[in-house]
Amino acid sequence: MDLSQCFNNYFAMHFKYEIQGGDFTNAGQASSQVKQVLKQLNVDPKLIKRVVVCLYEAEVNVVAHAWSGVIDVEVNTERIQIVLADKGPGIPDISLAMQKGFSTASPQVREMGFGAGMGLPNIESNADEFRINSKVNEGTTVEIMVYLSQA
Amino acid sequence: MERKDFHHALTILTDVCIGCSHCMRVCPTEALRVRNGKAVLYENRCIDCGECFKVCPVRAIIIEQDDLRQIFDYKHRVALIPSVFFGQFSDKVTPAAVHDSLIEIGFTDVFEVENSAEMLSHAINRYIASPTAVKPVISSFCPAVVRLIQVKFPALVDNIMLLKPPLDISAVYYRKRLVDAGAKPEEIGIFYITPCAAKIAAIKSPVGEDSSEITGVINMDTMYNQVLKNIRHKSNDSQSATQPFIKGKSLMWSLTNGESGHINGNCLAIDGIDSAIEFLEKLEGEEVTDIDFLEIRSCDEGCAGGVLSYGNRFLTVERMRKRSKQMGTTQTAPISGPGTDMWDLYPYLLQRIPLVEPIKPRNMVKLDEDMAKAMKKMERVQRYMCFLPGIDCGVCGAPTCRALAEDIVQGKAAISDCVFLQKNMEHSRKLHPDHSYRIMERIWGKDRLQKDCNKLQNRNLES
Ligand SMILES: Nc1ncnc2c1ncn2[C@@H]1O[C@H](COP(=O)(O)OP(=O)(O)O)[C@@H](O)[C@H]1O
Numbered sequence: 001m002d003l004s005q006c007f008n009n010y011f012a013m014h015f016k017y018e019i020q021g022g023d024f025t026n027a028g029q030a031s032s033q034v035k036q037v038l039k040q041l042n043v044d045p046k047l048i049k050r051v052v053v054c055l056y057e058a059e060v061n062v063v064a065h066a067w068s069g070v071i072d073v074e075v076n077t078e079r080i081q082i083v084l085a086d087k088g089p090g091i092p093d094i095s096l097a098m099q100k101g102f103s104t105a106s107p108q109v110r111e112m113g114f115g116a117g118m119g120l121p122n123i124e125s126n127a128d129e130f131r132i133n134s135k136v137n138e139g140t141t142v143e144i145m146v147y148l149s150q151a
Numbered sequence: 152m153e154r155k156d157f158h159h160a161l162t163i164l165t166d167v168c169i170g171c172s173h174c175m176r177v178c179p180t181e182a183l184r185v186r187n188g189k190a191v192l193y194e195n196r197c198i199d200c201g202e203c204f205k206v207c208p209v210r211a212i213i214i215e216q217d218d219l220r221q222i223f224d225y226k227h228r229v230a231l232i233p234s235v236f237f238g239q240f241s242d243k244v245t246p247a248a249v250h251d252s253l254i255e256i257g258f259t260d261v262f263e264v265e266n267s268a269e270m271l272s273h274a275i276n277r278y279i280a281s282p283t284a285v286k287p288v289i290s291s292f293c294p295a296v297v298r299l300i301q302v303k304f305p306a307l308v309d310n311i312m313l314l315k316p317p318l319d320i321s322a323v324y325y326r327k328r329l330v331d332a333g334a335k336p337e338e339i340g341i342f343y344i345t346p347c348a349a350k351i352a353a354i355k356s357p358v359g360e361d362s363s364e365i366t367g368v369i370n371m372d373t374m375y376n377q378v379l380k381n382i383r384h385k386s387n388d389s390q391s392a393t394q395p396f397i398k399g400k401s402l403m404w405s406l407t408n409g410e411s412g413h414i415n416g417n418c419l420a421i422d423g424i425d426s427a428i429e430f431l432e433k434l435e436g437e438e439v440t441d442i443d444f445l446e447i448r449s450c451d452e453g454c455a456g457g458v459l460s461y462g463n464r465f466l467t468v469e470r471m472r473k474r475s476k477q478m479g480t481t482q483t484a485p486i487s488g489p490g491t492d493m494w495d496l497y498p499y500l501l502q503r504i505p506l507v508e509p510i511k512p513r514n515m516v517k518l519d520e521d522m523a524k525a526m527k528k529m530e531r532v533q534r535y536m537c538f539l540p541g542i543d544c545g546v547c548g549a550p551t552c553r554a555l556a557e558d559i560v561q562g563k564a565a566i567s568d569c570v571f572l573q574k575n576m577e578h579s580r581k582l583h584p585d586h587s588y589r590i591m592e593r594i595w596g597k598d599r600l601q602k603d604c605n606k607l608q609n610r611n612l613e614s
């Protein structure tokens with residue numbers, strides 16, 4: 001084992017997580033890990049909360065509505081950027097999906113306490129920048145940006 | 152260096168400590184290390200939960216208290232008694248007998264803390280009904296939980312309700328009563344019989360208040376012994392006319408579900424430090440909706456499980472339940488001293504129930520104040536984690552591999568403190584065996600690697 005090897009390969013503040021559709025047991029793992037990281041970085045608790053809300057909602061959406069997905073998180077001193085790309089049914093009408101209370105969640109998903117139709121609206125109001133792209137029967141990509149150096 | 156900002160009621164007696172590391176392994180905030188064969192405290196991380204105190208096999212961790220004789224400096228010597236104190240005694244020892252004992256021991260006034268619970272529950276219900284309350288509102292009752300949130304869950308400080316616990320309200324009330332009856336303020340000494348270290352810490356360095364109303368603190372185990380001795384020495388049974396006055400429901404306040412039972416809306420009661428942490432983690436991710444009020448207690452079964460309890464917590468709860476039923480909803484005869492109905496002072500007290508200062512987060516998880524520096528440190532922590540074995544053996548003197556990695560980047564430990572890496576470095580001839588031996592001695596103390604048939608675990612065996 002050689003110390004320098006590990007030192008060189010290491011890429012700072014970049015995290016990747018994989019999510020499986022339907023795996024509600026593990027939903028929220030990425031957001032709770034990112035939360036720990038931001039706490040250690042001494043990010044303002046209010047900003048942490050916003051990041052965690054965004055990431056959690058977006059994560060749950062992949063679990064609840066898509067087949068599988070990848071989360072990519074990049075943090076620097078200025079901002080945290082989160083990209084969630086999933087393979088799934090996609091969203092036919094994004095502006096409809098963005099409306100408060102709109103949900104296509106199945107009865108089973110609702111029974112588990114999800115599907116209030118507040119996820120996307122919550123992400124939009126908590127993120128500084130938010131983009132969503134979707135192709136029906138291919139998948140959805142959600143991009144979330146929160147600036148960390150706000151007073 | 153750790154800056155000392157907070158008063159802790161717990162002290163480690165270095166002479167007594169045998170460096171067994173039991174405390175380090177149970178501390179929920181990773182506030183303990185072993186250095187030179189002794190437990191060492193990172194003061195700013197400690198929340199005074201007392202978990203370390205519970206597991207110390209040699210009683211090297213003590214909870215400081217004030218000298219009981221100090222009460223005699225005051226003309227009016229008020230004992231503020233938590234209901235769990237009465238629950239310590241077997242059924243034969245009635246609350247009235249305990250009350251009389253306290254008077255014989257030297258107190259002039261005895262007042263049960265939970266007397267103010269009813270008024271507080273009104274205040275809480277108003278508080279949670281207010282549109283500005285951050286939901287779920289978290290009870291401010293248990294100081295260990297308040298501190299836990301401050302250091303580990305800074306995003307949740309705004310959820311802590313800005314109302315004083317019953318102890319403070321009862322102290323304010325009783326002082327006012329005495330003053331109204333003609334007592335001089337400087338002649339009043341208010342002493343709290345505490346079930347735990349957290350309450351002491353909260354009194355000595357209050358959160359959300361500029362100063363405390365409490366003059367001094369006596370530990371519950373000490374007082375228990377005093378009362379028991381006093382009762383034993385008595386020839387005939389105490390036939391006191393004075394009954395501690397309190398409503399049955401109020402006296403359950405400090406127990407699990409005891410507070411939430413008074414609160415309107417959806418309430419949840421959580422007890423035990425591990426359950427508290429688990430739930431707060433969840434709450435921080437905002438996966439919890441539709442809860443108005445959270446009662447969280449650091450100890451199992453609430454204060455019945457306080458570290459200074461003599462009694463078994465389940466029996467204590469059972470006795471209190473029985474007493475609560477007996478008391479019913481009517482108040483019986485008044486307490487010793489100028490006690491009448493607390494509601495006479497409602498407007499005065501209501502003004503004094505809110506905490507005067509906001510509760511501030513004091514994130515102790517952060518690697519650095521400066522985000523860029525914290526990021527560099529985190530990068531280094533991640534690198535060290537590539538090398539550390541991840542088995543959390545504690546032989547380095549830190550509770551987990553991650554805690555060691557963080558200590559290293561903070562300049563408090565060295566990577567060679569890890570036995571696995573020592574082996575590795577010896578193998579590649581980067582570390583001399585003598586050196587690695589010295590490292591172990593530096594952590595665990597001199598002669599610790601020698602044969603010792605007198606270890607604690609061995610002491611009771613015949614040789
Ligand atoms: N990743 C996704 N893949 C497919 N459909 C999605 C995705 N995210 C959101 N949607 C659609 O948008 C709707 C609204 O999402 P959201 O506001 O999070 O509410 P909810 O998840 O509670 O239904 C969902 O019901 C679903 O139809």
Ligand code: SF4
Pocket residue numbers: 161177178179180181182183192196197198199200201202203204
């Ligand atoms: S009182 Fe609790 S937080 Fe403080 S050192 Fe002991 S176990 Fe850790």
Ligand code: SF4
Pocket residue numbers: 200292293294295296346347348349350405448449450453454455456457458
């Ligand atoms: S639950 Fe009660 S006894 Fe235990 S730490 Fe909290 S206030 Fe003290």
Ligand SMILES: [Mg+2]
Pocket residue numbers: 057060061064115117118119120
């Ligand atoms: Mg959703």
